[in-house]
Amino acid sequence: MKTNGVETVTHDVLIFGTGLAGLRAAVEIARKAKDTINMALISKVQIQRPHSVCAEGGTAAVLREEEGDSLDLHAWDTVKGSDFLADQDVVYRFVELAPQEMLLLEHWGIPWSRFPSGRIMQRAFGGHTFNRSCMAQDKTGFFEVQTLHDTLMKYRNFSRYDEFFATSILYKDGAFAGITGIDMATGKYMVIRGKALLIASGGLGTLYGFTTYSQTVSGDGHAIAYRAGINLEDIEFMQFHPTGLIPNGILMTEACRAEGGYLKDNTGARIMEKYAPKMMELAPRDIVSRSEMTEIKEGRGFSRPDGLDYIHLDLTHLGADKINKVLPLIREVCIKFIGLDPILEPIPIRPVAHYSMGGVEADINGATSMRGVWAAGEVAAHSLHGANRLGSNSTTECLVYGGITGGEIVKYMQSGPPILDVPQEQVKSDYKRIYEDLFQKKGKENLYDIKRELRETMDQYAGVFRTGDEMNAGLKKIKELKERFKDIYITDRGSVYNTNLTNAMEVENLLDLAEILVIGAIIREESRGGHARYDFPSRDDEKWLKHTLATYTEKGPKFSYKPVTITKWKPVERKY
DSSP, X not given: OOOOSEEEEEOSEEEEOOSXXXXXXXXXXXXXXXXXXXXEEEOSSOTTOOGGGGOOSOEEOOOOGGGTOOHHHHHHHHHHHTTTOSOHHHHHHHHHHHHHHHHHHHXXXXXXXXXXXXXXXXXXXXXXXXXXXXXXXTOHHHXXXXXXXXXXXXXXXXXXXXXEEEEEEEEXXXXXXXXXXXXXXXXXXXXXXXXXXXXXOOOOGGGSSSBSSOTTOOOHHHHHHHHTTOOEEOTTOEEEEEEEETTXXXXXXXXXHHTTXXXXXXXXXXXXXXXXXXXXXXXXXXXXXXXXXXXXXXXXXXXXXXSOOBEEEEOGGGOHHHHHHHOHHHHHHHHHHXXXXXXXXXXXXXXXXXEESOEEEOOTTSBOSSBTEEEOSTTEEXXXXXXXXXXTHHHHHHHHHHHHHHHHHHHHHXXXXXXXXXXXXXXXXXXXXXIIIITTOBOSBOHHHHHHHHHHHHHHHSSSEEOHHHHHHHHHHHHHXXXXXXXXXXXXXXXXXXXXXHHHHHHXXXXXXXXXXXXXXXXXXXXXXXXXESSSXXXXXXXXXXXXXEEOOTTSOEEEEEXXXXXXXXXXXXXX
16 A cells, blocks of 8 residues: 555644534634634545434424423433433533524524424423424434534635544644544545644444444544543443334434334333333333333344344324324335335334443533543533433534534634644554554454454343343453454555555454443443443442543553532432
């Protein structure tokens, strides 16, 4: 492979990830700085193709206080939904800013679905005690991304680095200096210098085989932040969405249940009557997913030879008019992918890996421990979601924290930070890791076998229900896969669009993240939110009302803990 040397470019601010959080931050920086700050928009995919477009059901915000909603109620729902692991100061700032974000999108032209009165339509969502999820049919994320992209196009002081694979964060004396990576279209290895960085690279859900995530979502932002010395927080808390389409895992939005869909066992009975009699199908996701898996494990589901046993999501009683009006994408997906029309037949579903509550440790303003680096969106852990995220709070988080971090970066730039010299030893080390170590590998192990086995391991040992013995077996397998990874081979010897090489780096990232998730889950001897253990079935506030922090060392992750911020509500039993 010819890399054509190292190309260096310089910008004021680097935004790594151009989904909802990254685009929202870019708009905030451009409008507050009046287009005077030069930005680099760095995306692994084409700028309008982030995973954010897959968000379907809605975006939560308090817009109807005169009808009984309130900031306190949204905050309480979020804290209770988090199984009391959310930092309550963060939650309250989030709910206060959410309505402003909905109105900004309104002014920027998003085509919200509307009530006959003309007001933004809001639907119910799991764990929310008021219908506060603003919706654009069942394509909310898609329309939000397009609206932010179109708004950004009013500004000019930015450069796009589409299809750029970031490989490391550069730093000097605890301060940000730049990032390295590969321009996939040319094969060039590049250094992009900057005074500030926003990490907005999304989640890590392709750790799992049965997942709603786009296959490009491989935890790259988590991994390079971790290796640069920034802590990862609460990684053991993975959310399993209750309704993943069988057999491919495509998301069947929570809006299906918000609009009146039922979850049924193999006798046709609604399953949630015995688990959450008050909120039924609209209990929080962790509770619904555990309920479904209990039904399946106890033999009341439908069997498949591939092990993807399932239950039914029944929309047939809603009628064609309602489904075509508020769930058109769901109908289209079911017809296209499994040849089933949900107007006529129930949809086969089971819990599916969907969202990471944890991420890069960041404070209430989105700042990380590295000077000049912020994090926003799913990659970040502001301690907003705790142990379980409420549906439709994630797109709101992207908008709120995109706005917050964009504003904070503008303030930082006004303080006059310098452009640091490129730390050449770090660049040489990263270059060597890629082109002399990884690219030159001519071993016997097939990279894609390792990836498949990793995902099978996570599905089997770190799913909805966990035990110490199972997770230790999973950890043993992960360590074995890390050893085998040292003996892989790269068959593609070219430079342009060498996805064989970038796939290898993705797997390297996922192996590190899998190790952190599983070890953190083994150590946490309780059940809380998305982390449910058969061998420790109760929540233990005395020992485990705290956040997990994973710090990089050459020997593997080192774990420590920090307290949860409680300002208003003490933990109580969660009943729905």
